Amino acid sequence: MKHKAVNRRSVVIGIGVAAGAAATGGIALGAQADEAETSSATSGSAGSLTFDKDDYTELTATITTDTGDKLVKYHFYKAVTYVTKPVDEKYQCLNVSVPVEIDGTTVDATRAPIVFANSVGGYMPSSVADAEGVGGGGVTGGPGAGTPSGAPSASASSSAGSSDATSGGNAMVNARGGMVNLGKLGLAAGYVVVEPGARGRTLTDSQGTYYGTAPAAVVDLKAAVRYVRANKGVIPGDTDRIVSTGTSAGGALSSLLGASGDSRIYSSYLKEIGAAEASDAVFAAGAWCPITDLEHADGAYEWNWGTNATNSGSQVDRTVSKTLQAQYAEYQASLKLRGLNGFGRLTARNYDEYLLKQYLQPSATAYLADLSDADRTTYLAANTFITWSAGKATFTWGDFLTHVGARKKSAPAFDAFDLSAGENNEFGTGATQSRHFTAYSLKNDTTGVTSKRLDSDIPEKLDLMNPMYHLANKNPGRARHWWIRLGTKDSDTSLNISANLAAALDNLGDNVNHLYYWDEGHGSNIDAADFITWIAKVTGHRTK
Ligand code: DHB
Numbered sequence: 001m002k003h004k005a006v007n008r009r010s011v012v013i014g015i016g017v018a019a020g021a022a023a024t025g026g027i028a029l030g031a032q033a034d035e036a037e038t039s040s041a042t043s044g045s046a047g048s049l050t051f052d053k054d055d056y057t058e059l060t061a062t063i064t065t066d067t068g069d070k071l072v073k074y075h076f077y078k079a080v081t082y083v084t085k086p087v088d089e090k091y092q093c094l095n096v097s098v099p100v101e102i103d104g105t106t107v108d109a110t111r112a113p114i115v116f117a118n119s120v121g122g123y124m125p126s127s128v129a130d131a132e133g134v135g136g137g138g139v140t141g142g143p144g145a146g147t148p149s150g151a152p153s154a155s156a157s158s159s160a161g162s163s164d165a166t167s168g169g170n171a172m173v174n175a176r177g178g179m180v181n182l183g184k185l186g187l188a189a190g191y192v193v194v195e196p197g198a199r200g201r202t203l204t205d206s207q208g209t210y211y212g213t214a215p216a217a218v219v220d221l222k223a224a225v226r227y228v229r230a231n232k233g234v235i236p237g238d239t240d241r242i243v244s245t246g247t248s249a250g251g252a253l254s255s256l257l258g259a260s261g262d263s264r265i266y267s268s269y270l271k272e273i274g275a276a277e278a279s280d281a282v283f284a285a286g287a288w289c290p291i292t293d294l295e296h297a298d299g300a301y302e303w304n305w306g307t308n309a310t311n312s313g314s315q316v317d318r319t320v321s322k323t324l325q326a327q328y329a330e331y332q333a334s335l336k337l338r339g340l341n342g343f344g345r346l347t348a349r350n351y352d353e354y355l356l357k358q359y360l361q362p363s364a365t366a367y368l369a370d371l372s373d374a375d376r377t378t379y380l381a382a383n384t385f386i387t388w389s390a391g392k393a394t395f396t397w398g399d400f401l402t403h404v405g406a407r408k409k410s411a412p413a414f415d416a417f418d419l420s421a422g423e424n425n426e427f428g429t430g431a432t433q434s435r436h437f438t439a440y441s442l443k444n445d446t447t448g449v450t451s452k453r454l455d456s457d458i459p460e461k462l463d464l465m466n467p468m469y470h471l472a473n474k475n476p477g478r479a480r481h482w483w484i485r486l487g488t489k490d491s492d493t494s495l496n497i498s499a500n501l502a503a504a505l506d507n508l509g510d511n512v513n514h515l516y517y518w519d520e521g522h523g524s525n526i527d528a529a530d531f532i533t534w535i536a537k538v539t540g541h542r543t544k
Contacts (some may be wrong), residue, residue, distance in 0.1 A: 049084060049276045051077075051096075051231040058100075059133050063188040066529040070188040073101035075236075079129045082196070082227035083220075084274030087211050088203065090129050090140075092273065094196040094224050097134040097187050098236045107190050113539040114228065114237040115186035115193045116257075116282065118221055120250035123426045125200030125212055135181040137195050180528035182245045182286070189532045191541075192237030196224035198253075201425045213428045215464035217249075218256050219266055223275035225257065230276035241539040243284040244479070245531075247523050248492065251290035252467075255484075255501060258285025259467035262477030266464065284481035284538055288525050290501065291493050294423055295438055295462045298412035299328030300494035303348055305407040308491070316411035320444075324412060327440065332496075335468075337503040340512075346503060351496055352397035359499065359516040360400060363488055364393035367518035400488075408491040408522075415441035419449075427461060437462060471504040481538040482512045483531055487520030511538065 056075040063070050077096040079089075086092040099107045119137040120126045128137035183193045198220035199212030225242060232239040246254030260266070261281025270280075293300070302316075302324040309315055329348035337346045339354045346354060368376050368388060380388050385399035395403075410416075414423045415438040424434035436442040437458050442449065463469040470478060482505050486498045495516070502514040513534060517524050525531075535541070 049082070049227055049230055049274075051080065051227075051235045053234055053236070056098075061133060061184070061187070063184045065185060065188050071103050072099055072188055074099045074134065074187060076133055078131070080227075082224045082276075085272070087216075087273060088199060090127050091125050091197040091199045091203075091212070092220055092223070093127075093129055094194055094227070095128045095131055095134070095137065096235065097183070097193040097195075099187050099190050099192075102188065102190060109190060109192050109236050111238050111541075112191045112236070113241040113243055113283075113535050113541050114239065115183060115191050115535070116225065116228070116242050116244045117183040117186070117193060117195050118198065118244070118246040118250045118253055119195065120198055120200065120217060120246060120253055121248055122422055123201045123217065123249040124422075125198070125203050126250075127197040128195045129197060131195070134187050134193055134195070135184040137197060139200070179247070179523055179525050182525070182528060182531065185528055185532050186535070189536070191532075191535065192235075194224070194228055194237075194242075196221055198224075201422065201428065208431050210428045210430065210433065214426050214461045215266070215269060218253055218260070218465065219269040219273065219275075221253055221257055222260075222266055222280040223270055223273060225280045225282060226270070226276040226278040229278035229280070238539070238541075240283060241541070242282045243286065243481075243535050243539070244282045245286040245288075246290075247288040247525065248291050251287035252292035252465075254285050255287040255290045255292055255467045255482075256465065256470075257282055258287070258479035258482065259470040259475060260477075261475065261479060263470060263475055265460075279477070281477040282479050284483070284535070285479045286483040286485075286531055287498070287501070288485045289487065289490050289492065289522055290467075290484070290498055293466055293468050293497050293500065294414055294426075295466070296328065296331045296468075297414045297493055297497060298438060298441070299324045299326075299331060300496055300500075301407075301409065301413040302411060303328045303332075303351070304494035304496060305401070305404075305409075305491050306411075308401055308404065308407040310410060311406045311408075313406075316407075320411045323440065332500075335472075335500065335504070337500060338507055339503060340506050340514075346500075351499075355495055355499060356395075356397055356400070359495075359514075360488060361393055361395065363516040363518040364395070365391070368393055404489050404491065406491075412438070412441055413493070417441055417444045417446045419445070419447050426465075427458065429455075429457070467501060468504060471501075471508060474508060478508075478510070480510045482510060482514070483534055484512065484514040485517060485525065485527070487517045487522065487524045489519055490522045490524075492522045 056077045059076045060073050063072055075098040079093045081089050081093045083092050098109050101107060121139045124139040126137060127140050131137050183195055186193045199216040201213050203212035204210055228235055229239045244254045244257045262279055302321045306321045306325055332348045338344060339346050340358055343354055380386060385395050385403060387394045414421055415436055416424060419434040427435045427437045435455060436445060439454060442454055484498050484502050502512045505512045517526055
């Protein structure tokens with residue numbers, strides 16, 4: 001079909017480009033320039049950005065939903081390259097699935113919402129090129145694929161959590177084995193499903209140059225959105241009702257897509273790969289356990305899990321933990337966020353109370369209310385830290401932390417002193433596999449990095465990767481409908497990372513649906529069916 005697994009070395013995303021992006025940030029893309037790019041495209045299959053609506057295979061799938069199995073006949077468009085100058089078509093292509101018949105009834109998806117489901121995990125490369133149908137994409141590579149060649153191996157790493165992140169791609173696949181596939185569920189609901197691939201942090205060319213580190217993944221996802229938009233009226237579905245989804249690193253990217261719609265800071269990157277000249281704004285964004293706000297995540301992590309022991313039973317370095325906590329307190333104050341439901345200004349001092357009242361106790365309450373009397377009695381007997389009274393669960397923050405148990409990551413959780421975290425790789429560039437992206441970890445580097453300052457492109461790269469940057473700037477192109485979910489036992493990042501995201505959105509007046517799943521861990525999506533219903537509600541789509 002349209003996929004050619006080429007790995008062209010000629011286009012390298014590097015520091016020079018980053019500087020250029022800043023310089024050209026304010027200049028709108030010219031249609032003329034883009035036309036020129038299109039005609040100079042060298043790859044045969046990637047020269048055109050016109051969707052061929054006749055180039056599909058008709059497939060049938062039985063999809064399990066909360067209302068039973070559905071037999072779905074659909075048109076499957078495979079491995080459509082979405083840019084004219086791909087760096088690597090294996091990743092820069094997308095699949096489209098269009099339902100035509102559900103349980104024997106004809107479906108017209110011409111105006112249906114478009115579920116834009118990325119399958120990124122661990123900031124790893126994700127490809128849909130070899131998928132045989134809807135929901136077949138994922139992070140690439142077998143066991144060990146998450147560790148770039150030359151990376152500190154998981155066992156050699158001194159940081160338990162960081163090594164976990166280094167192999168994030170694989171951890172994800174396992175952790176999400178039981179996750180409901182949103183693409184499949186969307187298709188069974190009559191929506192059009194677009195599944196984009198994207199470059200990821202471990203990709204290197206034959207010269208050892210990293211070409212999938214920040215901001216490659218978000219640039220690719222934006223290019224894919226632009227492709228869909230540019231084919232309005234040709235590609236089935238309502239291109240003004242694109243609903244992005246993703247989990248963990250994919251959740252971070254989904255929230256980034258939602259927050260950064262049409263931001264000009266990506267212009268030069270999009271131009272470089274020959275992205276379509278169209279809006280990259282999405283209508284709504286769903287984000288499950290987003291691993292985001294990376295430059296502040298080390299501090300937030302210590303604020304949240306600082307006193308929890310690691311898996312080995314030991315406490316992390318107290319000085320490191322306390323220093324990071326202090327940094328977080330300053331950061332939280334600088335955000336000037338107000339909590340939902342009139343909570344008032346959120347600070348490092350009151351955030352425990354906020355999480356308890358707004359999220360954790362209601363989450364436990366809903367969980368317990370759903371149990372049979374006998375199951376509830378058993379659960380409460382095993383979890384005596386919970387007071388169950390008048391149909392409501394209450395408990396203290398300290399007891400909640402004890403209940404969660406071992407923290408998943410060491411300290412610092414994201415910018416590891418030994419550069420072993422996946423996020424260090426995400427901020428790699430050129431031939432440099434991993435870099436520090438916080439001043440504190442650079443200062444405490446244990447690998448022999450001698451520079452006193454972060455590389456000059458890092459601040460811009462951080463902005464390019466952070467939805468909070470776009471929300472602080474009140475980006476007018478952002479999505480206005482948000483679905484955010486997180487398990488209460490998920491210590492891959494701090495519980496207040498997504499709460500801050502929700503508060504920032506709420507404070508801007510956007511529609512935010514944010515809940516925590518009681519006792520669920522990383523990557524859970526136990527109310528996926530509700531999300532599908534939510535899409536119909538926010539898009540105004542009527543299912544027949
Ligand atoms: C993922 C998990 C992590 O702990 C992390 O640091 C980054 C990404 C993930 O599951 O995608």
